[in-house]
Amino acid sequence: MSTAPRLRAALVDRLTEEGVLREPGWSKAARAVPRELFTDAYFQAVPGSVPTSYRPVRAGDPGWLEGIYCDETLITQLDGRTRPEDVTAESVSGSPSSSSTLPSLVLRMWHQLSAEVGDRVLEIGTGTGYSTALGAHHLGDANLTSVEYDPTVGEAAAAALRAAGFTPRLVIGDGLRGDPGGGQYDRLIATCSVRYVPLPWLHQVRPGGRILVTLSGWSYASALVLLDVTGPGQATGRFLPGYTSFMIARPHDRPPRPTLALLPGEERPSQIDPAKLDNWTGGWVAQLAAPSAERLGAGAEQILWDVSTGSYARTAPHANGGWSVVQRGPVRLWERVERAVSCWQDAGEPHQEEFGITVSASGQRVWLGAEDGPGWDLPI
Known part of the structure; x- marks a missing residue:
């Protein structure tokens, strides 16, 4: 067996053992479809680069085929225009805009x-x-x-x-x-x-x-x-x-963000630990509460910037314990986030599978627990 079919068979066997592949029809498809035809070139992130830069990997390069049959997402385009075959330098920076999902x-x-x-x-x-x-x-x-x-x-x-x-x-x-x-x-x-x-x-x-x-x-x-x-x-x-x-x-992507200027605002203690936004579901709940905001930072130092109004909130650890938040602008972003995250915490911080959604002529509402439970409207 040549290299590509052998690597493909090994990947399918692994996914079968892990319980991903459970139906014969999809197993046959996974064994038959040569992923290398669809990812003849891709980008690999350069370890330790800040901002992240990417190295093009093309057919015939060392590790090219092995990379294709790793269970990983392969980036195939940057900034909506740059493909691996377009790059003549050793590496290039940019934002991923197309990929082959794992x-x-x-x-x-x-x-x-x-x-x-x-x-x-x-x-x-x-x-x-x-x-x-x-x-x-x-x-x-x-x-x-x-x-x-x-x-x-x-x-x-x-x-x-x-x-x-x-x-x-x-x-x-x-x-x-x-x-x-x-x-x-x-x-x-x-x-x-x-x-x-x-x-x-x-x-x-x-x-x-x-x-x-x-x-x-x-x-x-x-x-x-x-x-x-x-x-x-x-x-x-x-x-x-x-x-x-x-x-x-x-x-649906956000519009270009202007230079972020962190001007003075109203300061008070935060009612929640800002690091809760680093939790997979916690960050998603915060996004439901402030859907027009972009989140920056991590841990105790979070920044929310509202794309539509310029409102922002920034948190920091307080010298005497706990956390402080500074808010500025017409939308009190952190207050919205506090209410949503506190609601989620009161429910025991469940994973997203405890949430549902109802779509009707009146809007789209994500809810926690049951349809008549607490919820948030999506920004249609």
């Missing part, structure tokens, strides 16, 4: 979607095309439509899918608008995160169908939710176990 997460999500052969599936975010290929292998080309926002990324994915022998329907466009051709789907899976569930999705997935998507925000806290569509524009769902994050869809 295989275990891709396959876990396909399992969680519970799509069956014969279901019509809409995928939002073709990316490299690797996830699309897995879906096409198991569900059939005719049953899968995939939408990609970036034309360059989409063209590369289309070429890789053809090379791998798959011909699903591919669309270049804004996936948040769904399928521009309309139609009814049984399932929708998103490989990008969103601030709220786009309304076109709720009309293109039939009642009784399902939507699997990661909800995120401008503080980049994330939670994976599985929604059951109950009617046109309506759905309910529960958040899932684990820790899932994706790059936020570009139309």
